Amino acid sequence: xxxxxxxxxxxxxxxxxxxxxxxxxxxxxxxxxxxxxxxxxxxxxxxxxxxxxxxxxxxxxxxxxxxxxxxxxxxxxxxxxxxxxxxxxxxxxxxxxxxxxxxxxxxxxxxxxxxxxxxxxxxxxxxxxxxxxxxxxxxxxxxxxxxxxxxxxxxxxxxxxxxxxxxxxxxxxxxxxxxxxxxxxxxxxxxxxxxxxxxxxxxxxxxxxxxxxxxxxxxxxxxxxxxxxxxxxxxxxxxxxxxxxxxxxxxxxxxxxxxxxxxxxxxxxxxxxxxxxxxxxxxxxxxxxxxxxxxxxxxxxxxxxxxxxxxxxxxxxxxxxxxxxxxxxxxxxxxxxxxxxxxxxxxxxxxxxxxxxxxxxxxxxxxxxxxxxxxxxxxxxxxxxxxxxxxxxxxxxxxxxxxxxxxxxxxxxxxxxxxxxxxxxxxxxxxxxxxxxxxxxxxxxxxxxxxxxxxxxxxxxxxxxxxxxxxxxxxxxxxxxxxxxxxxxxxxxxxxxxxxxxxxxxxxxxxxxxxxxxxxxxxxxxxxxxxxxxxxxxxxxxxxxxxxxxxxxxxxxxxxxxxxxxxxx
Numbered sequence: 223x224x225x226x227x228x229x230x231x232x233x234x235x236x237x238x239x240x241x242x243x244x245x246x247x248x249x250x251x252x253x254x255x256x257x258x259x260x261x262x263x264x265x266x267x268x269x270x271x272x273x274x275x276x277x278x279x280x281x282x283x284x285x286x287x288x289x290x291x292x293x294x295x296x297x298x299x300x301x302x303x304x305x306x307x308x309x310x311x312x313x314x315x316x317x318x319x320x321x322x323x324x325x326x327x328x329x330x331x332x333x334x335x336x337x338x339x340x341x342x343x344x345x346x347x348x349x350x351x352x353x354x355x356x357x358x359x360x361x362x363x364x365x366x367x368x369x370x371x372x373x374x375x376x377x378x379x380x381x382x383x384x385x386x387x388x389x390x391x392x393x394x395x396x397x398x399x400x401x402x403x404x405x406x407x408x409x410x411x412x413x414x415x416x417x418x419x420x421x422x423x424x425x426x427x428x429x430x431x432x433x434x435x436x437x438x439x440x441x442x443x444x445x446x447x448x449x450x451x452x453x454x455x456x457x458x459x460x461x462x463x464x465x466x467x468x469x470x471x472x473x474x475x476x477x478x479x480x481x482x483x484x485x486x487x488x489x490x491x492x493x494x495x496x497x498x499x500x501x502x503x504x505x506x507x508x509x510x511x512x513x514x515x516x517x518x519x520x521x522x523x524x525x526x527x528x529x530x531x532x533x534x535x536x537x538x539x540x541x542x543x544x545x546x547x548x549x550x551x552x553x554x555x556x557x558x559x560x561x562x563x564x565x566x567x568x569x570x571x572x573x574x575x576x577x578x579x580x581x582x583x584x585x586x587x588x589x590x591x592x593x594x595x596x597x598x599x600x601x602x603x604x605x606x607x608x609x610x611x612x613x614x615x616x617x618x619x620x621x622x623x624x625x626x627x628x629x630x631x632x633x634x635x636x637x638x639x640x641x642x643x644x645x646x647x648x649x650x651x652x653x654x655x656x657x658x659x660x661x662x663x664x665x666x667x668x669x670x671x672x673x674x675x676x677x678x679x680x681x682x683x684x685x686x687x688x689x690x691x692x693x694x695x696x697x698x699x700x701x702x703x704x705x706x707x708x709x710x711x712x713x714x715x716x717x718x719x720x721x722x723x724x725x726x727x728x729x730x731x732x733x734x735x736x737x738x739x740x741x742x743x744x745x746x747x748x749x750x751x752x753x754x755x756x757x758x759x760x761x762x763x764x765x766x767x768x769x770x771x772x773x774x775x776x777x778x779x780x781x782x783x784x785x786x787x788x789x790x791x
Contacts, residue, residue, distance in 0.1 A: 231466050232466050232467060232468060232518045232544075233464055233466055233467060233518060234542075234544060235541075237544065239462050239586070239587035239588055240458050240463070240464060240587075241458075241462075241586050241587065241588040241601075243588060244588045244589050244598065247601050248599075251455065251601035251602060252602065253451050253454055253455070255633050256424050257423060257424060258422070258424065259422065259423065259447050259451075260340075260420075260422045261337065261447060262298070262338040263338070265450060265489055266298050266301065266486075266489060269294045270293075270294040273294060274293060274294055275293050276293060276465070276494075277291055277293055277294075277494045278296075278494065278495065279292040279297055279330065279494070280468065280494055280496045281325065281327060281498075282497065282498045282511060282515060284498070284507055284510075284511070290327070292327070294489075297330065299414060300327070300334070300409075301330070301334035301335050301338050302335075302414035303331075303335070303412040304334065304335025304336075304338075304409055305336070305414075306412045306413060306415065306416060306417060307335070307411075307412040308332075308335050308336060308341065309416070310412070311389075312387060313339070313365070313387065314340075314341065315339060315421060315422075316341065317336075318341075318344055318363060318364040319332065319336050319342065319344060319364065319366040319367070320346055320355070320362075320364045320366070321333055321345050321346065321368050321475075321476075322345075322347070322355070322368070322369040322370075322373045322377075322476065323348070323369060323370055323391060323392065323475060324348050325475055325497040325498065325499050326370075328391035328392050328395075329391075329475050331405075332389070333485075338417065339417070339418065339421055340418075340421040340426060341366075342427045342429065343429055343430070344358065344362055344364060344429075345429070345431065345481075346432070346476040347476030347477065348372075348373060348476065349474075350376070352376045352379040352380040355377055356380035356381060356382040357440075358432060358440075359380065359386070361432075361440075362442050362640060364386060365386060366386050366387040366388070366389065367388050367389070368389040368390075369389075369390065370390065370391060370392035370394065370395070371390060371392065371395065371397045374390050374399050387403065388401060389402070389405040390403065390404060391405035391406060424446065424447055425447070425448065426447055427444050427446060427447075427637070428445055428446055428447040428449060428450070429449065429481065430443065430640065431443045431445070431477075432577075433578075441642055442639060442641070443478075443577050443636050443639065443640075444638060444639070444640050446637055448634070449481070449580070449634055449636075450485070450486035450490075451486075451490075452580040452602070452634015452635070453482060453485070453487030453580045453581075455487075455580065455581065455600050455601050455634075456483075456487045456575075456580050456600070457487035457488045458487075458490075459586055459601060460547055460573050460586065461483070461488070461493075461519055461545065462519065462571075462586075463488060463491040463493040463519055464491060465491070465492040466493070466494075467494065468496050468515065468519070469488050469493050469495060469496060469517075469520075470483075470496040470498065470511075470519070470520050471483025471484050471522075472503060472520075472521065477577075478576075478577040479549065479550065482521075482549070483495075484497060487580075493519070496517060498511060503526055503529075504529075505530050505532065505533040506533065508522075509530060509535070509538045509540075510538070512543055513539045513540055513542075516542035517542065518543060519543075519545045519547075520543060520546050520547070521546070523548065523549070523550035523551070524551050524552070524553045524554065524557065525550075525551075527553065527557045527561060527570065528554070528702060529702075530561070531561055531564065532702065532725065532726075535565055540565050540568070543565065543568060545587070546561070546568050546570045546571065547571045547572070547573055547584075548571070548572050549573040550768060552574075552671040552693075553572045554594070554692065554696045555593035556693070556697040557570070558570050558591070569585075570591075571584060571586065571591065572584070572595070572596060574597075578635070578636040579625070579634060579635055579657075580600070580634035580635075582599065582600055582623075583598060583600060584597045584598070584600055592668055594670065595668045595669065595670055596661065596668070596669040597668065597669065598667050598668060599669075602634065603625055603632050603634075604626035604632075605623065605624070605625055605669075606626065607621040607623060607624075608621050608622055608624045608656075609621050611652055612652030615663070617663055617664055618665075620660055620672050620685065620687070621660065621661070622658075622659070622660060623656075623657045623659045623669070624654035624656050624657065625654060625655040626653065627650065627653060627654060628653030635655060658674060658675050659672075659673070659674055660675055671687075672687030673687045673689060677707070677771050679707070679708035679716050680708070680716055681711075681714045681716050681717055681749065682713075684749050684750075686708075686718060688705070688706035688718075690746055691704075691718060691742060691750050691751075692705060694742050694750075695722060695741070695752075697741075699725065700724055700725055700728040700734060700737075701722055701724065702723045702724060704720055704723070705771060705774055706719065706720050706721075707771045707775050709754065710779075717753040719752055719754040719778060720752035720754070720756070721756045721757075721774055722738070722756070722757050722758065723757075723758055723759070723760065723761055724757060730757035739751045739753075755788065756782070756787065757786070757787045758785060758786050758787075760785075762774065
């Protein structure tokens with residue numbers, strides 16, 4: 223690691239966007255996976271050869287004065303040494319390697335080293351419990367695990383890793399329990415000699431991700447090496463990146479979002495990936511880093527943006543910040559409006575995709591942003607709103623978000639669910655990949671998210687998407703976050719129930735409940751107002767930050783946990 227300062231100028235806010243004409247780009251852009259392809263060899267190595275001193279990776283520790291950095295040449299050398307070491311320890315092509323590490327250099331060493339030899343990393347969040355770890359190891363038939371000293375104890379506790387190769391990485395790797403291999407020491411001894419020249423095809427497995435488990439046990443998503451090429455459109459058009467940009471995607475390294483914003487797509491565009499070692503992002507810490515490190519492109523989940531807009535944005539110098547994006551859940555229009563006002567005109571470009579895909583639908587600088595809309599399909603994909611048989615729905619009608627696969631399978635779409643032919647068949651049929659999410663398409667081709675298919679609320683013959691109600695609630699000054707679900711009701715089939723996290727200084731009361739109900743009636747259709755409002759200290763979320771509406775529905779069917787208050791009118 224070094225403390226190299228990037229000499230490339232960062233593009234400023236006046237820079238022309240990478241996409242100037244949406245329809246023309248849709249017609250002209252295409253990406254094809256070569257028969258033989260490996261992203262370390264075919265994306266990272268050419269960059270290292272052409273511009274070895276370009277910064278590829280910046281690792282920021284808020285407690286340190288200077289970030290640690292890796293140039294393109296240094297990152298390639300790290301990947302190759304890790305690949306040699308893994309080979310020496312018996313890891314071979316096709317082996318599944320569970321990687322449970324935070325935002326540190328070792329994560330990149332293990333992941334890139336494994337990909338370089340055709341092994342298949344399985345990134346996992348560091349918050350996993352021993353039970354979670356055991357499920358993943360057994361479900362994906364892992365042959366190796368790489369984690370830090372803290373994670374090693376949980377892996378051993380899982381009882382599922384006794385026969386695996388176990389690597390302890392990170393600063394305290396020498397303190398690993400007995401039976402663990404010191405990854406850092408082995409990496410230090412390795413050279414880049416003896417690597418296979420042509421390890422993978424474009425369709426060999428490259429990454430395994432587990433779905434967020436919002437409504438069921440996580441499924442295993444298999445991505446091919448060509449997945450790296452699918453993220454060119456993510457980085458080029460949605461993140462609007464070009465050489466010199468410092469791009470920061472706030473994401474746990476175990477989420478697929480890390481591959482969206484901190485891996486090959488950004489490097490293909492020769493932008494610098496920024497990672498911040500921050501356990502729980504706070505508004506002050508995030509805004510301070512954006513200002514002090516002159517981040518030019520920023521992507522964060524809606525929950526973080528909703529936290530940031532509560533801060534005094536005018537007290538931070540965000541002049542270097544050029545482009546903002548968000549994904550994970552739909553972003554409420556109110557958050558977009560407040561962020562734009564507070565940052566001097568920066569528009570948040572909401573995007574949509576899944577663990578199974580790259581970015582599918584997004585807002586782009588070349589198009590007017592319609593607050594609350596997902597945007598339009600990403601170049602390289604044919605995305606539509608269809609019925610259960612794959613027929614496109616009329617404008618304004620709610621249907622399934624689906625990706626066309628009949629004529630060609632788009633680069634970036636997953637291969638299928640590991641060892642789950644039933645789930646794969648349910649997702650792929652009638653010439654489409656069905657995402658399981660619902661939306662409507664307006665007459666101009668913009669998509670508007672409604673809900674997960676099983677989150678749609680049916681009340682007195684009305685079908686109500688929770689997102690619109692949530693967005694309306696968040697517009698109220700007393701509401702920081704909101705989640706809406708349906709509660710079984712003998713008269714109406716279901717009623718709308720809201721779980722609300724209040725802003726600092728606001729207190730639950732019957733009067734506030736009435737005020738929120740009237741606010742929803744006033745802003746959106748009256749039949750959508752929440753007949754019950756529950757006030758919470760926090761909302762249950764998956765490890766990827768998505769609201770677990772299934773858990774909220776369970777609360778309604780049983781006993782409410784501590785910290786939930788209902789202030790009836």
